[in-house]
Amino acid sequence: MTETSDSQRCVPCSFDRGPPDRWAAVLRLCPKGFLVPARVTLRDVARVAAVSAKTVSRVVNQDEHVTPSTRARVQRAIADLGFQPNLVARSLRVGRADVIGLVVESLADPFFARLTSAVEQEAHERGLAVMVSSVGHVPERESVIVQSLLVRQVAGLIVTPMSQSHAYLAGTQQRTPVVFVDRLPEDITSDAVLVDDLAAGEAATRHLLDHGHRRIGFLGSELRNPTTRLRLAGYRRALAERGIPDDGSLVAVGAGSAQQAREAAEKLLSGPRPPTAIFSSNMRCSLGLVPLLHGSGRTDVAVVSFDDFPMADSLEPAVTVIDHDPELIGRAAADRLFRRLEDLDAPAETVVVPVRLVPRGSGELRPPGPSGGRDSGADGRRPPASPAERDMRPAPRQEAADGARRSGRGRRP
Amino acid sequence: MTETSDSQRCVPCSFDRGPPDRWAAVLRLCPKGFLVPARVTLRDVARVAAVSAKTVSRVVNQDEHVTPSTRARVQRAIADLGFQPNLVARSLRVGRADVIGLVVESLADPFFARLTSAVEQEAHERGLAVMVSSVGHVPERESVIVQSLLVRQVAGLIVTPMSQSHAYLAGTQQRTPVVFVDRLPEDITSDAVLVDDLAAGEAATRHLLDHGHRRIGFLGSELRNPTTRLRLAGYRRALAERGIPDDGSLVAVGAGSAQQAREAAEKLLSGPRPPTAIFSSNMRCSLGLVPLLHGSGRTDVAVVSFDDFPMADSLEPAVTVIDHDPELIGRAAADRLFRRLEDLDAPAETVVVPVRLVPRGSGELRPPGPSGGRDSGADGRRPPASPAERDMRPAPRQEAADGARRSGRGRRP
DNA sequence: CGAGGTGTTGACATCGTTGACACGGGCTTG
DNA sequence: CAAGCCCGTGTCAACGATGTCAACACCTCG
Structure with a gap:
């Protein structure tokens, strides 16, 4: 076959459709005389089923107002011709x-x-x-x-x-x-789905506090990032809550890459009064921090990482993480959007998706030395009190999206 | 605002457009008397610019055959009205x-x-x-x-x-x-973009052979997966090439999860004559194998992993991987598709994307004991000979896509 | 000066679908 | 029995863009 591609492309085919021949809709004669497969349209189906295009449309769109017999005839024709509605035309x-x-x-x-x-x-x-x-x-x-x-x-x-x-x-x-x-x-003002960064930062820090740590480091990326700011705020709030003074030397921010995070962590740990625990506030930071600790045998430093990461659960000790659950966020966002599409005038909503702390070992290490926590019990967790901590409880995936806290924020008055 | 949503949705607005008023296109009067923002169409622009819709279309599509002055007038109108062509209409x-x-x-x-x-x-x-x-x-x-x-x-x-x-x-x-x-x-028969799994399996195995290993394990998922089959075939081919008999007890397949891979690897290593090196043929396997080795202090076992994974380069020793480069595959596939769109009748092509071996340490470990390799030199690599090995050389990203080997496979004759 | 060419512009039909509306027949209801 | 209604179906135009073709203006050349 050495025909030019014209014989195949042949889009404007002015062949008179003639009598209701079943095949006319599937194969079409080009001006040049070639038979080419053609798109089957509503009208083709209509012709074969001997009804109007509108009726076919009704069948396709599951419109109730069609006689069963007509519907059957149309469906038969649709199947015979292999009709598929053109969604672009519908969209237009x-x-x-x-x-x-x-x-x-x-x-x-x-x-x-x-x-x-x-x-x-x-x-x-x-x-x-x-x-x-x-x-x-x-x-x-x-x-x-x-x-x-x-x-x-x-x-x-x-x-x-x-x-x-x-x-x-x-x-x-x-x-x-x-x-x-x-x-x-x-x-x-608009709908939004957020992760509760503040509560997460608070929970991570509180978790470490509950395990007896008093000097807790914070590792984060640029403060320009509101996410980092909120997690840091949560960290500070948890410390303040326990009356622990904010020690600026324990906060290392600005680490944009795993390498920078590694260096920042090295500096944190080599200081005069190093932290006994570190809250690594995102995955990149953790990917710098964790290998550093493992490489240098410092597995005594407790770690809670924001963002789960591959291998986090395979290491020894496995890394305790605040799990973000992007799936949950995505589902919540989609859900919000579909609801919005049904009611364009409802007030804007902000959905806050809960995060959960997954204890795996690294976050449950106790500080060394005599300063061991005053807590008793293996885990040392108090009963959940604040709403933030409620969110930390693992939730079944199905219910979690609906269980997300919603705070309506009025549309422009 | 407690208007019904009608005042906002108001889609079919039969307001007579009247004289060429600039704003008529942007704000439109509903039957109910509300002003609503309306889509600006080609015709609106045409009216404002006092030309036909066709001419606007020409300007939008960068058609040469438009007088500069007309073009300017139209562009002005487009800018004034903030016209954006409706791509759905165009698509139809x-x-x-x-x-x-x-x-x-x-x-x-x-x-x-x-x-x-x-x-x-x-x-x-x-x-x-x-x-x-x-x-x-x-x-x-x-x-x-x-x-x-x-x-x-x-x-x-x-x-x-x-x-x-x-x-x-x-x-x-x-x-x-x-x-x-x-x-x-x-x-x-169709265009395809493949990773050279066979060559990759061969190269990984050869790399380990070159470092003196004679007992090399293979860790893989189900053999149903053609990808695994090809990598295994490459492994066997490399062994055969060196005259090393195929020892079935060194091949562990069927590990679908990291956990299963871990168990399979444990069994491999605890056998009577354990391998001194392992080719882990995908990421899930590596995520089982690597933590096992690190956890049990068996960092003497050489490892080459197919698929790079996070942390692979942070471990000690860092993991030598065959890097897949999904970006390269994606770019090659897109490229192939765009070329195909320009010429629908060219014969189908299969593009084989090169992979590269990234030596990082774990794959360069030498076997223990007196059986140390006969190779000299720090790395022990021979000069590249087979096409498979040529592909292993790191290639700059830009050129790699074009450098991919192409093998035409005739369309139906 | 007219024929022919070149180049800009517009009228119109069309892509495939669906909303608005109309029509006719059978049903209910006063 | 007439008025009114519902129901199934069809007609028509429209969504917003672009391809075809023709009209027209202007230029060049014999």
Whole structure:
């Protein structure tokens, strides 16, 4: 076959469809005389079933008002011709695609990958497709990427805010709702799904305090990052709660990479009065800290890590983590979005997703020396008291999304 | 505001557009008398610029045949009205969406996440969006998911084959090309991007042989998985090459989880004549094996792991890996797809993406005892000879995609 | 000066689907 | 028995863009 590709592409085929021949819809004659497979449309089905296109549409859309016999005839024709509705045409007609847009920082990041996975699953269950786009490390790209999804008429958006301002979405929200995840948007009121970073920082620190530690280090990335700020605030709050003075020399922030975190941790531990425990406030930090401790045989230092990471449970001692559960966040965000699509005028909601502390060993180490904790009992945990600590309890996945605390925040008055 | 949502949704607005008023396009009067933001269309721009819709279309699409002055007037109007073309309408008209579909096993898997990330980046550069769907562990879902993307008129597909047969795509390929990744499809000839599993298995094994090992274990998951089969074949080929008899007791397959791998490795090492080195043929296996070795102080056993994993380079000794580079695979697949879109009739191509061995320590350990290798030199590597070994050389990322070996496989004759 | 070419612009139909509305027949109801 | 209703079905136009083709203006050259 050395025909030109014309014989295959042949899009505008003005062949007169003639009598209701079953095959005319499947194979179509080109002007050049070739038979080419053609898309089967509603009208083709209509012709074969001897009804109007509208009726076929009704059958396809499960409209009640169709006689069983007609329905059967149409379904037969649909099956015979292998008709598949063109969702692009439908989208144009109804003014919105059955697609949601997801904007994340980076898909290569396991956190966002798992988030995306959860969103995709939820969407798929509702027959919606998902378009993902990653912004990378250039916050200004956010709005461009959001635009590129809006022009594709997505029904709604889930966005990890990176931009300095989200005012550009103000006019759009009424038509295309946006749910923000992980952080709150700037300059705009909108639905959001957050991790309870403050409570998490508090819980991690409290956990170490409960195991007798009094000198607890904090390892974190840039303070520009609101997430880090909140976790640090939680750390400080837990210390204050127990009347432990804030020792600035125990706080090491600004570690953007695992390597930097490793160095920061080295410095922390080699100081005059080193910490007996460290709260590593994100995965990159942990990936610097943990190998350092293992490599240098300092497995006596207690560690609680924010973000679970591969191998965390295989090490000796296994690493106690605050588990983020990106799936839960994704499910909650998708859920919020679908609810929003059903009621565009309800007030904006912020969903706070609980995190849970997974004790595995490293966080339950007791400080060395005579200063051993005053606590008795193997674990030393007090009964849960604060709401923050309630959230720490492991929750079955199914219920967790619904169990998330909701705090309505009024839309502009 | 307690208006019913009608005042906001107001989609079919039959307000007569009247004279060419700039604002009529942006704010529109509802029958109820509310001003609502409305979508700006080509016709709105046309009216404001006093040209036809077609001319606006030409300007938007960078058509040359427009007078500079007209173009300027139109661009002015576009800017004034904030016009954004409706890509769904365009897609309907041209018969295909500027979207590609990506079907993976699971987005939560870091391999697929990074693959997705790369595909998305490549697509984004070309102005295409990406719809992702994951199949999960039910191969039968593959075709359903592919269909759901096809009805959305995606321009092309990148698919991780899971289904037993891909014959269902035979009729579709001419209209919507498919590039398979990671594995070859069944029952169909198509473009594909593969990792050179055989060469990788060979290279890993040869690397250990070159460091003096003669008893090398193989740790892998189910043999149902063609990927595992190929890596095992590479392992056997490398052994045969050196005249080392195949000792079945050194091959442990069927380990589906890290835990199972750990147990399998334990059995391997506790046997009467344990291996001095182990080739762990995937990440899950390594996540079982490596902590086992570290935990039991058996850091004398040499290890080469297929798939890099977090912390692999932080351990002591750091783990020598065969690096997969999902990004490279994703880029190659996207690239193949875009080329295919430009020439639907070229013969199918299989692109084999090179992998590289990253020596970090664990793979360069020499066997204990008097049987030390006959090789001299610190590394003991021979000059690269086979094509497989050529691929092992680290390649700069930019060139690697183009440097991938291509083997054309004729389309049906 | 007219024929022919080149290049800009617009009218119109069309992509495949669905919402609004109309029509006719059978049913209920006063 | 007439008025009114519901029900199944069809007609038509529209969603917003673009391909085709023709109209027209302007230029060049014989």
